[in-house]
Amino acid sequence: MGLESFFEPKSVAVIGASREQGKLGHEILNNIIKAGFAGKIYPINPKADEILGLKCYPSIKDVPEEVEMAVIIVPARFVPSVIADCGKRGVRAAVVISGGFRETGAAGEELERQMLEAAKQAKIRIVGPNCQGVNSTAVGLCASWPLVKSKGTISAISQSGTIFAALECWAEDEGIGIRKFVALGNKCDVDEIELMEYLAEDEETKVIALYIEGTRNGRKFIETLRSAVKSKPVLVLKGGRTGKGIQAAMSHTRSLVGKDSIFDVALRKAGAIRVYEIEELYDACKAFATLPLPKGDRVVIVTSSGGSGILATDACEELGLNVIELSDELREKLKSEMPPECILRNPLDLTGSANSQTYDDALTILCDDGGIDSIIVIVGDPMPGIADVIARHFSAGKTIVPVMLGGGHAEKEEREKMQKLHIPVYQSPTRAVRALAALTRYSKIRGG
Structure with a gap:
């Protein structure tokens, strides 16, 4: 049935x-x-x-x-x-x-x-x-x-009701929306395997999020994952990674929890993307629901905050993304358009004096460069008009990942403008990079 x-x-x-x-x-x-x-x-x-x-x-x-x-x-x-x-x-x-x-x-x-x-x-x-x-x-x-x-393209299967609710509410608050969500509980009958098979065939589901504590049939679970990944990304957050975590999972839903290192290797071989925090699960879902897959791992970071650019660079290096050296030709193009105080490296530091026009000029040049796959755009200061700038370049063929750090009124207005246009906005450089790394990994899985 x-x-x-x-x-x-x-x-x-x-x-x-x-x-x-x-x-x-x-x-x-x-x-x-x-x-x-x-x-x-x-x-x-x-x-x-x-x-x-x-x-x-x-x-x-x-x-x-x-x-x-x-x-x-x-x-x-x-x-x-x-x-x-x-x-x-x-x-x-x-x-x-x-x-x-x-x-x-x-x-x-x-x-x-x-x-x-x-x-x-x-x-x-x-x-x-x-x-x-x-x-x-x-x-x-x-x-x-x-x-x-709110309607969207994220579907989720969760053994935890609270994690289920958190994902739903964040997606609702940011205008991303959801598709089909299921809280499994004790999963006495319908389980994550059958639901994955079902959601893999659902044309309106763009990404499947999965929170599990254990599975009854490990071999069938991995086979189903491998099959589902051929049509859409599957993100997995697993509870019960440590000794005491395993005990907690067993008392929560009486789950059968296996050795985490074996589970991790099996996930990677199946092509699933493993995450380790609820926020990371949501951030990746948001990226898959709204952003195009990057064609490769070549990243440029554009920022008005030097410190944030460094944090983004560290995260890229740790997660296997290539923070490329800017070519001489690209540096010359930027030099001709950018104010003299800008630091023409990667990260491209527009400094605290940047405004939305500075970002627009930089993105116009970067989006036209065939040697760049993704652009992380970090806005560290109040920036009226930045939402319109990012929206203009959003469909240029690059994977553009915006980060807005501030919590002031101006930042809130610009963030809400982007959310209404289904442009995802991240609250920290590291969260943005993790989401981009998930996109890049899945792009590689699909391509290779």
């Missing part, structure tokens, strides 16, 4: 819907409504006649029509029987938010076994339990929390 019913259902029942604001049964129902879900929505609560303006039913068995997907938010001990009832109403997909299963010990493990057996009998697929839900912006389905509805 496919996974479409989790992402494109015609109808959704929220079992455990609540009238009480702040409870998950209220917030998830409210988010499905506010995200603009166009299908039918059925709140299920035996103690309510109506919730949020929708007719409420005592049980899913009382709904007069078939229901395609159910979101279940009831105590764990009731979930197996609820799943059985869902089968009688034609439910194909169930998202079990409820905790209290395998992650809690032997009694919870038995409940999870009973739930899975009921699902198999009813031919229902399960995401969860102990998860934060799913979000599919294409159909306005935010069966999760918080409310995120």
Whole structure:
């Protein structure tokens, strides 16, 4: 059975819907409504006649029509029987938010076994339990929390609800948007392997982000990664790299966590891109969603801050990017256009006296040079008009990665202008370089 019913259902029942604001049964129902879900929505609560303006039913068995997907938010001990009832109403997909299963010990493990057996009998697929839900912006389905509805091209699979939510919220705040997000929880049925296969075939997904703590079938996981990478980048953040981290992962979702060094080698051979922090995962997602792949590793850094240029250079060297020497011809072209105080090296230091016109002149020359693949543009001072300058050069064929360090009003205005144009802006040179290194590595994988 496919996974479409989790992402494109015609109808959704929220079992455990609540009238009480702040409870998950209220917030998830409210988010499905506010995200603009166009299908039918059925709140299920035996103690309510109506919730949020929708007719409420005592049980899913009382709904007069078939229901395609159910979101279940009831105590764990009731979930197996609820799943059985869902089968009688034609439910194909169930998202079990409820905790209290395998992650809690032997009694919870038995409940999870009973739930899975009921699902198999009813031919229902399960995401969860102990998860934060799913979000599919294409159909306005935010069966999760918080409310995120901006459409984009980033899809994510996460064993952590908080990491899931952080990625969603950052993408929403910066106007990048998301495509399909799944919080796996205990992954008793649907897992990261099946979801990767599904998302690799999704034409609107440009990049897949993955947070995992362990996998049940390492060989199949790597084979699926290798196949998915042929069509789009897959970014992997793994929890449980250290001895105590492994113990924490086992208690979080009862994951089987293998030796990290073996996992790391396997990831690299499969062509996946490994990251080590949540911010790094998001930064790389943002780059893949908005920037063209560089043709090579040749980088020029343009900056008004000497210190920031040095930090960017260090990061490039550490991550295998080539901070090229400027050719004599290129230096002469720059010399003819740049103010005399500019330092005509790489990094190209425009100094603190630079304005947006100085950047425009520099980028015009650099974008015309065939020996440059990527340009990191660091703006270290308030710079009215810089968003328009970067936007003008953004589609010139180079991979342009903007960095804005300041937090003042002028910087905020320029940053927001770029975000509205889907131009990514990074908050530090190192974060920008890491994102560019991920792009460059994937470009090399695709090309070679």
